[in-house]
Amino acid sequence: MRLTIRSKLILYISMPLLLMYAILLAGDYYWARQSVMRQMRSLVGEAATNAATRMNTRLEAVMQLADSTAEFLTARPNIQPVQLHSLLRTHLRQNPLIYASSIAFDPEMVGDQKQLMAPLMIRSPGVLKMVDLGKAFDYTTADYAWYAKVKADQHAMWTEPYVAGFLDNQQVISYSTPFYLGEVFRGVVTVSVRVADLEKMLERVVRQGGAEKPAGSPEAGSDTPVVTPLVAQFSGALNGGASEFEPGNYVVLDHVGHVLSTDEKLAVGGASMMQLAMDKGLGDLVDAGHKALAGGTGVVRTTRLAELFEGYQPGQAQWLGMALIPSTGWVLATSMNESIVMGPIMQRLKGRAMFLLLGLGWLMLLVMVVAIRLSRPIEKLAGAFNQLAAGNLDVQVSGVKRRDEIGQLANGFNLMVRQLHAHVDALTAESAEREKVDSELRIARQIQTDLLPRNMPPFPESREFDLCGANVPARHVAGDFFDYFFAPNNLLNIVIADVSGKGVPAAMLMAVTRTIVRNLAMTGLNPAEIVDAANRMLVEDTGAGMFVTMFLMQYDPETGKFTYCNAGHPKPIYFGTSNGIGELGDITAPILGVAGAEVFGPIIQKSERLEVGESLVLYTDGVTEAVSPSKEMFTETRLHQVIERCGSDSPQDICRDLIDALAKFQGDQVADDITIVALRRNA
Numbered sequence: 243m244r245l246t247i248r249s250k251l252i253l254y255i256s257m258p259l260l261l262m263y264a265i266l267l268a269g270d271y272y273w274a275r276q277s278v279m280r281q282m283r284s285l286v287g288e289a290a291t292n293a294a295t296r297m298n299t300r301l302e303a304v305m306q307l308a309d310s311t312a313e314f315l316t317a318r319p320n321i322q323p324v325q326l327h328s329l330l331r332t333h334l335r336q337n338p339l340i341y342a343s344s345i346a347f348d349p350e351m352v353g354d355q356k357q358l359m360a361p362l363m364i365r366s367p368g369v370l371k372m373v374d375l376g377k378a379f380d381y382t383t384a385d386y387a388w389y390a391k392v393k394a395d396q397h398a399m400w401t402e403p404y405v406a407g408f409l410d411n412q413q414v415i416s417y418s419t420p421f422y423l424g425e426v427f428r429g430v431v432t433v434s435v436r437v438a439d440l441e442k443m444l445e446r447v448v449r450q451g452g453a454e455k456p457a458g459s460p461e462a463g464s465d466t467p468v469v470t471p472l473v474a475q476f477s478g479a480l481n482g483g484a485s486e487f488e489p490g491n492y493v494v495l496d497h498v499g500h501v502l503s504t505d506e507k508l509a510v511g512g513a514s515m516m517q518l519a520m521d522k523g524l525g526d527l528v529d530a531g532h533k534a535l536a537g538g539t540g541v542v543r544t545t546r547l548a549e550l551f552e553g554y555q556p557g558q559a560q561w562l563g564m565a566l567i568p569s570t571g572w573v574l575a576t577s578m579n580e581s582i583v584m585g586p587i588m589q590r591l592k593g594r595a596m597f598l599l600l601g602l603g604w605l606m607l608l609v610m611v612v613a614i615r616l617s618r619p620i621e622k623l624a625g626a627f628n629q630l631a632a633g634n635l636d637v638q639v640s641g642v643k644r645r646d647e648i649g650q651l652a653n654g655f656n657l658m659v660r661q662l663h664a665h666v667d668a669l670t671a672e673s674a675e676r677e678k679v680d681s682e683l684r685i686a687r688q689i690q691t692d693l694l695p696r697n698m699p700p701f702p703e704s705r706e707f708d709l710c711g712a713n714v715p716a717r718h719v720a721g722d723f724f725d726y727f728f729a730p731n732n733l734l735n736i737v738i739a740d741v742s743g744k745g746v747p748a749a750m751l752m753a754v755t756r757t758i759v760r761n762l763a764m765t766g767l768n769p770a771e772i773v774d775a776a777n778r779m780l781v782e783d784t785g786a787g788m789f790v791t792m793f794l795m796q797y798d799p800e801t802g803k804f805t806y807c808n809a810g811h812p813k814p815i816y817f818g819t820s821n822g823i824g825e826l827g828d829i830t831a832p833i834l835g836v837a838g839a840e841v842f843g844p845i846i847q848k849s850e851r852l853e854v855g856e857s858l859v860l861y862t863d864g865v866t867e868a869v870s871p872s873k874e875m876f877t878e879t880r881l882h883q884v885i886e887r888c889g890s891d892s893p894q895d896i897c898r899d900l901i902d903a904l905a906k907f908q909g910d911q912v913a914d915d916i917t918i919v920a921l922r923r924n925a
Contacts, residue, residue, distance in 0.1 A: 252613035259605050263598050267591065274587045279543075286563035286578050287539040294565035294574040300443060301569040304340055304433055305417050307333050309398070312421035312431045315345070319423050323361065327372060330363035333433060334370055339443060341365050341436045342409050346381055346389050347429040358382070364409060375408060388418045392430050396420060400570055403437055413437045515550055522549050527562065534564035534573045543580070559584075619648050626655060635663040693756055695726060698894065701734075706799040706925050709736075710893035712901055714864075714916040721748025722862045722917035723756050727763070734799060735763045738919050739792040740811065740862040747788070748915075755780065755790050755834070769794045769807035770847035773831050777809070777845070780835035790834040793860055802852040802923050807845065809834050812863055815885060818856040818922065823882055826850060826858065857922040859885060859896065864914035871909050880907070893920035 245253070311329055315321060326345055333343035346360035358376030365371075375381050384390045388401050398419035405413045414434040422428050519527045530540030541563050548554040559580035564573050619642045629637040637659060642652040700709050711724040721741035729735050737759055741748040758779055762772045773794060780790065793814065795806035810833035817823040827850060832842035839845055852858060861881070868876040884903045888896045897918050904916060 252610055256606060256609045256613075259609055260602075263602060263605075267595050267598055270594065271587065271591050275584070278584065278587075282561050282578060282580065283541050286561045286576060287541045287565070288563075289576045290534075290541075290563035290565040290574055291539050293576065294567050297444060297574060298567045298569050300339060301567065303337055304435060305398075305419075305569055307337060307340070308343075308417055308419050308431045308433045311345070312419045315421040315428070315431070316423070319428070326361050327363070330361060330372070331370055334363055334365050339435055339439060340433050341412065341414060341439060342434040344375060344432045344434075345429060346375065346432065348393070348427060349382065351423060351426075351428045362408065366410070373408060378408060388416045388432050389430050392418045392420050393427055396427065409434060415440070518550055522546070524549070530562060530564050531573055531575075534566045534575075535571070537566055537568075540564035540573075547577070616648065619652065623648075623652060623655060630659060635659060635666065693753060694723060700726060701728075704799055706923065707734075707797075708893045708922045708924060709734075709920070710897045711738075711919040712897040712917070714901060714904075714912065716744050716864070716912045716915050721752050722864065722915040723752045724860070724917050724919045725756055725760060726919070727760065729763050729766060729796070731766050732798075733796040735794070735796055736860070736919060736921065737763075737792060737794045738811070738860045738862065738917055739790050740864070740915070740917070742787070742789050744915060751784065751788055751790065751835075754783075755792075759792075759794065763796075768847060769796055769805055770831070770845050773807045773809050773834070774839060774845045777831075777834045778838060781838055784835040789836050791863075792834060797852075797921070799923075802854070802856075803849060804852065805847050805849045807831050807847045809845075812861060812866065814861075815859045815882065816852075816856060817859075817885055818890065819853050823886055852921070852923040854923055854925060855890070857893070857896070857920060859900075860919040860921075861900075862915065862917040864916040865900065865904065865918065867914060868904050868908050868916070869911070869913045870907050871911065876904065876907055893922050896920040 311333070314329070330343045330345065333340050342362060342364040344360055344362035347358075349356040349358055352359045358380060360375035360381055362373045362375050363370055364373065381389050382393075387404075391401075392399060398417065401416045401418065403413055403415050405411055414436050416432050416434040418430050418432040420427060420430055516528060516531060524544065524546055526542045527544060530542040533540035541561065543559060543561050545557050545559050547560050547562075548556045548558065554560065561578045561580060562575050563577075564575040566573055622639055622642060626637050626639045638656050639652045642649060694713055695711055698710065700711075701707075709726060711726065713722060713724065715722075721744055722739065723741075724736075724738045726734060726736045737756075739752070739755055739759075741751045741755065755776065758776045759772060762775050767775065773792065776792075790809070791811040792809045793806065793811040794809075795804045797804040806827060808827060808829050809831040810829060813825040813827060813829075815823060816826045827848055830848055831845040836842075866876055866878050866881055870876075880903075881900075884900055885896065888899055891899070897920055900918050901916070
């Protein structure tokens with residue numbers, strides 16, 4: 243149903259009033275909730291960090307024993323077997339968390355017979371038992387990751403959980419670190435921790451916050467936890483699946499996401515709970531885990547823990563705090579139920595809500611009266627806006643004589659329409675003028691294009707050489723130009739020039755210069771004479787600040803010999819023979835249009851020769867000074883690289899490849915005119 247303007251005004255004015263009461267009602271809730279949230283975020287994060295730190299301290303002690311032993315073995319290569327046994331016995335006596343310790347040598351480093359030697363000390367009930375693994379099996383195979391992977395990667399690592407017969411069929415995780423003879427791999431020091439002992443240690447650390455008792459201690463797990471702890475480790479490639487979880491349980495995931503736990507309801511080596519969270523779209527939980535893995539503290543509020551673990555009610559708000567255990571790469575997480583502190587706050591807000599609703603009816607009546615009074619001039623404004631939208635630029639709002647905001651709106655609308663009318667008229671005139679200028683520039687570009695050689699190939703009857711030229715203007719018209727033509731003396735004249743500046747002024751000077759050079763060349767003058775005469779003419783007729791750089795050559799197709807004059811232009815590039823690639827010749831004349839030879843000295847010419855198969859590339863500075871979007875210049879180095887890739891390509895292919903390379907380098911911004919001429923001698 244379509245509402246009238248009056249009904250809409252009543253609705254729109256009532257909404258702020260309703261919002262005001264809603265804000266009053268929500269004020270206490272918001273501030274109380276924010277305070278609670280800050281406290282809970284801080285407490286949960288601190289609980290996770292403290293527990294992770296305590297746990298990390300205990301695991302680092304295990305790692306330090308192995309690392310220090312590896313350093314000791316590296317420093318003392320001639321250690322005796324008796325000393326090895328003493329080292330292993332020391333490991334188990336110094337740290338009750340260590341279940342077994344071994345030193346496995348590389349067979350290449352044990353005598354001349356390449357023997358297997360790996361003494362192992364294991365904690366049996368009431369006694370420490372010594373075993374030589376080298377006599378039992380080949381521990382160097384890929385089946386024993388604690389040795390093979392450390393040897394391959396040359397760095398310390400924690401293994402995945404595994405069950406080993408040589409460890410009395412106990413499920414363990416192992417920390418292995420290499421030791422060396424000089425820089426040559428010599429073996430691996432390994433300490434193993436039973437999964438059962440690890441879980442008991444974790445439970446005591448989180449519940450008690452103090453030092454753990456030895457494995458099997460009767461005090462272990464006797465206290466009630468303050469918060470529900472979870473211990474999880476995220477990895478970049480977690481496996482899918484789910485596991486059951488109830489409040490009060492402890493869960494440990496290893497480096498590939500498998501569960502490490504002594505709880506009967508959770509299978510050790512089970513599937514990844516964090517993969518289940520990603521599958522269910524619980525990205526905030528995964529993000530908190532990644533933040534913790536990065537070394538921070540990940541704290542997140544979620545209402546979907548029931549989708550992951552048993553024992554939670556659907557929709558129940560929980561806070562999770564996650565912190566990294568640096569020594570293993572695991573993440574420790576603790577959870578807290580939000581309803582414990584938010585319940586009393588909600589009860590207080592219900593009482594206030596009833597009081598606020600009593601005054602709402604009276605305020606709604608007042609809103610209706612005000613809306614009726616305001617709706618009449620607004621309806622007039624709405625009608626005027628509809629006419630304006632239909633294209634009536636002469637519409638005006640009349641009959642609204644008020645000094646409040648509605649009156650200001652009506653006056654502002656009338657002023658806006660008048661200004662819009664004037665702006666549209668001005669824009670129409672400006673568009674017509676701009677189209678006229680664009681049309682003239684298109685015509686100028688066409689004229690300029692007609693001045694440049696257009697036939698490709700330009701001299702099909704001349705099989706002694708191939709020739710091609712290309713021009714890309716920075717604006718509608720260019721200041722660069724090239725030309726090639728045969729003079730009456732049967733010499734091929736090739737000229738490339740760059741007029742200072744861009745746009746129409748440069749294009750006009752380009753046309754004048756092109757005409758002067760062509761006319762002088764047709765009289766039979768040599769390059770130096772042409773450049774000298776052209777310079778005198780340009781000095782007389784060119785204004786200050788305008789000049790031309792030019793390279794002019796006269797080429798004999800039969801002999802490959804050519805004479806050139808370079809007036810301040812970039813040196814051409816030759817390639818195609820055993821001499822490689824390089825720049826040709828010297829600067830033999832000053833730039834044109836600045837001063838005569840009496841100021842800069844005589845204008846000279848030089849001669850060179852193109853061998854069969856050799857090519858010459860002429861270009862303007864718009865090539866080497868092309869600028870990328872990141873303000874990097876193309877440079878001569880990139881130009882040489884593109885030309886070298888062309889190899890024996892035709893001049894047409896060389897010009898095309900250079901234009902494509904420059905277009906890709908510059909993107910959509912052409913900073914300067916680009917002109918290229920390529921010549922190759924065929925015979």
